[in-house]
Amino acid sequence: MKFKTAKEIRRLIRAQEITNSTAGMAIGYTQANLVILRKEHAYDFLLFSQRNPKACPIIEVTDVGSPIPKLTAPNSDIRTDLPRYRIYRDGKFDEEVLDITPYWENDMVAFLIGCSFTFETPLLENDIPVRHIEEKCNVPMYKTNIQCEDAGKFHGPMVVSMRPMTSENAIRATQITSRYPQVHGSPIHIGDPSSIGITNIHKPDFGDSVTIKKNEIPVFWACGVTPQAVAMESKPDLMITHGPGCMFITDLLDKKLSVI
């Protein structure tokens, strides 16, 4: 699955031959988080993303009522081309499904949001080990005391992901991720978890705990879980997201997202 194209993987997903995590598939193609909201919430959500570009970097917003991301994957259909979806009603998880065609309405807008998978590839290519990949688990994620900028009904704290590394690698990783503002960009914080409101680094709020070695410091990036958490807080009557790890694979090449 690693060397297939985005289009090939999406076809397998549509046929429900792939129904789980897309991590490591179609290497080099940009994967994205999904948030679907009704048009009535779309302006506030888009404004939230403009005000919080590190937590909510937008890859594409579909036209109202269209399930086709015409700019980043024109031959795809957002309703069938992700392995798993979660349906939230009034801010509460309702069900997980493999196809959202029956749920699609003509006032819906899909937001594709940049994902840290994109910058992990160049980290690995620079010989910077990524611990949760080494330990074959999910990246650890934490709620912080950093408040996002409000936008209409959307407000809440920033969620961050953490990768432990040596201080030399933290410097190089800062350089590398700075080039990718569309997928969270540079780190939010390096070094002291308590200064951003994290009390126990070994107890992440989402994902899994990973080993932090003696010579390593924790490096934190804004995380795409933030907009989902923030949208959920506002309790929209209907919100649809990707299932955990089950991302949308666009036709964009990660390398082309680099600004320099």
Place this chain on the structure above:
Amino acid sequence: MKFKTAKEIRRLIRAQEITNSTAGMAIGYTQANLVILRKEHAYDFLLFSQRNPKACPIIEVTDVGSPIPKLTAPNSDIRTDLPRYRIYRDGKFDEEVLDITPYWENDMVAFLIGCSFTFETPLLENDIPVRHIEEKCNVPMYKTNIQCEDAGKFHGPMVVSMRPMTSENAIRATQITSRYPQVHGSPIHIGDPSSIGITNIHKPDFGDSVTIKKNEIPVFWACGVTPQAVAMESKPDLMITHGPGCMFITDLLDKKLSVI
């Protein structure tokens, strides 16, 4: 005026002691283009900016009905703190005024859009001559055959600004401006005007013609006139913009907009 702060200059503007171009004032502070639209047009305009970030890089969007850019100049008022405004009705220029307080309505949204003033400072600091500054005129701007990505009712061609320079300087200027995605970022085109639909480089559609020396090539950047032109095309009943050259000066420091 060069070494005053943004706040000091805004106070002089509010008192109508400055009523003309802000070029060269409050050096180091980020100046922005202004587009004010009613809320009904705001979603499409914000989506247009998301889809066309080089032509329409957003610095801030005010809350609906609020004339205060709370993130980039919290002590300012968008209705009084620009030297000159233009009022457009149904897509046609109606009048130029020094204060838009009487025109402000509680469903209005102000968009502050990045401006190439921000990247001209680091060009000059890198000893790259900027011809229209040397020749004390406006930057030449051209309509191109590059179509912007549509968003709802907003569509139209990209307008570009042009700076002639040696090919070595074009390379260095590409590096420098790449670091500033919030103010148009890297060039759109280098070298051949005809390939982007410009028939006569000496006859710009807006601004002034500048000298192109024998050893120089034209370098083109997406221009903040694009969103104004595009918004005007859609003929909103009311649109307010800054007067030419009469920008809004934020409290942001240009240097802080650099992503790397």
